[in-house]
Amino acid sequence: MTQKQSVTAALLVIGDEILSGRTKDQNIGFTAEFLTKIGIDLAEVRVVPDIQKEIVAALNALRVRYDYVFTTGGIGPTHDDITADAVAAALGLELIEDPRAIALLLEIIKPENLNEARRRMARIPRGADLIENPISKAPGFWIQNVIVMAGVPSIMQAMLNAVAPKLSTGAPMIAETIVAGNVPEGTYAADLARLASDHSQLSIGSYPHVVDGKFHNQIVVRGKDAELVGQVVEKVRAMITRLSAG
Known part of the structure; x- marks a missing residue:
């Protein structure tokens, strides 16, 4: 495993069953969390149907933009499993x-x-290099910067674990969460926007959720510079304290 400051990836989810809602995707969240932990920034996710020209177009768009493109789905035994065909055609x-x-x-x-x-x-x-599948043996494969995995979550996860030691990784993303409680987003939106503008190298987001019919907000600061993240976290906390008192 080699390391550089930033390594980027995209995830291409393939399957009519995802787009129809018949299958509820479990792979996006797992992949995002897995890659973040090892220092790869998942920058884009696309979902495409089991149509070769759509898979080829998406793959060719993504593979030139990112260090890695991971795909899930479409490598089984049935007629609609066409990922291997599409990858070969794209490359x-x-x-x-x-x-x-x-x-x-x-x-x-x-x-x-x-x-x-x-x-x-x-x-x-x-x-292509084969990707181990300890569950059902049918392998995934890795060719150039394209990593092709199964759609079944347990198999996909095993394949991701198998390729992880061979991936180049970057500096890990640091994320800190500040509880804004019931301070409304509209109250702190302007101050938060100024902080985000002053620290454009960080990602600063506000995430509301509802508990017992009431909004409770969290602010998340993300970045690769631990010292800077810490400084901005303190500024956010000070902001929330000030607005709460007001």
């Missing part, structure tokens, strides 16, 4: 039946049961 690579992937599938599937549908899970762009 201009040949899609092959990889003997390494076949060998992995044969660890849990009898040769006579390795039908055409199951063999689809062994189709990998030529030159």
